[in-house]
Amino acid sequence: MIDYLIVGQGVAGSFLAWHLLKQNKRVVIIDNNHEQSSSIICIGMINPITGKRFVLTPQFDEFYTYAQNIYQELEQIFDTQFFIKKPVLRIVKNEFEHSELNKKYQSQELHKYFQTLNAPDTYKPVLDDSLGSTLITPGGLCHTELLLNTLKNYFQNKNILINEKLSYDDIKIKNESVQYRDEHFRKVIFCEGYQSQFNPWFSKLPFNHAKGEIMRIKIDDDTSLPDAIINKGKWCAPFGNNEWAVGSNYIWDNLDCEPTKEGRQEILEGLNQYMTKNYTVIKHQAAVRPIMKDQNPILRMHSKYPNLGIFNGLGSKGFLMAPYYAKLFSNILLKKEK
Ligand SMILES: Cc1cc2nc3c(=O)[nH]c(=O)nc-3n(C[C@H](O)[C@H](O)[C@H](O)COP(=O)(O)OP(=O)(O)OC[C@H]3O[C@@H](n4cnc5c(N)ncnc54)[C@H](O)[C@@H]3O)c2cc1C
Missing domain, CATH: 3.50.50.60 (FAD/NAD(P)-binding domain)
Known part of the structure; x- marks a missing residue:
């Protein structure tokens, strides 16, 4: 048996x-x-602090230790890199986020995850960061x-x-x-x-499964962009050779794996709020996240x-x-x- x-x-x-x-x-x-x-x-993104309120994922350090262990183990066995460490550049989107970040940045519990508190326009003219930003670690991506x-x-x-x-x-x-x-x-x-x-x-x-969409874009010249996962509501993340992934959205009422026109528009509008570089969409995909109500x-x-x-x-x-x-x-x- x-x-x-x-x-x-x-x-x-x-x-x-x-x-x-x-x-x-x-x-x-x-x-x-x-x-x-x-x-x-x-894209298997890992980011300890998420949401409008800059909330730390409960048990993050424990999860991250296990994640690092298995990715390192598999990388050694298969002699291939699967997980790439990258900081998360979180750009402040509005006044609410600005005040939340300033509160959370002072907190003892979260302090170790915030590497910098950047002044407004630190990344101008490459990115629109007029309300400031923060660099968060540890973060990363997976070649899923x-x-x-x-x-x-x-x-x-x-x-x-x-x-x-x-x-x-x-x-x-x-x-x-x-x-x-x-x-x-x-x-x-x-x-x-x-x-x-x-x-x-x-x-x-x-x-309470939720559909989400994701795109791959080619940026004409990404040399001046920070080597980080960039997030201002919608995120984009570098995968090399000018290719970036961009996402995402949440849809609860139509659980299929078909990309939608509305999803594309929502994600690209979000990206255009901070990205000043020219890009071309090369792929658009959708899938459903398996989620429980709690x-x-x-x-x-x-x-x-x-x-x-x-x-x-x-x-x-x-x-x-x-x-x-x-x-x-x-x-x-x-x-x-x-
Ligand atoms: C747009 C989007 C962005 C996301 N971004 C991130 C992110 O950045 N970081 C992160 O950690 N997570 C992210 N997620 C969530 C992540 O994808 C899920 O948490 C995770 O992949 C779920 O894995 P799973 O193995 O449970 O399900 P799945 O990956 O869906 O795997 C289920 C497998 O079962 C197979 N299967 C199902 N039924 C049958 C059957 N009857 N017979 C045979 N095979 C079957 C399917 O084909 C599939 O291969 C994202 C999800 C989406 C949709």
Whole structure:
């Protein structure tokens, strides 16, 4: 019997599989070629302080330690850089943000994350920063597509990846195991991202998934721009060769993965509020963030079918939080086995 069937090879399923394999568990992963994966289109940005009120992500230091550990481990094993450290240049957008930043900058708890408090027009004429800005660390970006495809190849070479869509009708729940087609598994863990809303065993959970769009642009000449993730409501982030990613928006009422005209307009209008350089849009994508109503990730087994589990709800911070929660969930699963 195989120990685990993991459904979905986004960041949640990949890292959970990684930890279980490290504990010598027999694992099979099924993924429909990253179709509609939010992990693959996002840029895995990590930023400790977010929002209009400059709020520190709870448990940030702990999450970041786990994230750094796994990205460094994978970089060594695959001899490839996946995570790039970059500060976040947060440009003040309005008077409210200005007063919040001045308050938060003084706070003992947050002080270590703010590197500088920049005077208005520090970056003029390259950027519009007329109300000032602050440089925040530690931050960074992830080459998400490269990371997930590297792991996909690794799982494929080990012959443990099935490239297809799992059909719920092919699952048969037994007393001590779960049958999927001809194979028997001790447990099935669904890491399906927003497609969890169609899962017959977990669809009643309080999801609040949100669609988001992202663009890739080529900036004619980006040499004078700061080498940072720049954020003034809408963010842009450098990926080399004049290519930048720009995002994003939140849509709750139309959960598909189609880019929209309105989304493009909203994001580019936001970018144009501070970017003075000429650019061309080269790609426009959309996906759905898996979010729970209480905004906390969910990792647990089904109350009635203890051989079925779910790992979901990583929200907008999957690349910061998945390393921690995947390790935690694998520890919980292994403990239950004993
Ligand atoms: C526009 C946008 C910007 C974002 N920016 C950031 C950011 O900067 N930083 C950050 O950390 N996070 C960001 N996120 C959030 C991040 O993408 C998510 O938190 C994370 O990727 C969720 O990972 P997941 O593995 O749970 O889901 P997914 O990445 O969606 O993976 C689910 C996988 O399961 C597969 N699947 C589903 N159902 C089945 C089935 N029945 N059979 C087979 N396979 C199946 C899917 O194809 C997919 O590959 C962003 C999201 C969006 C949409």
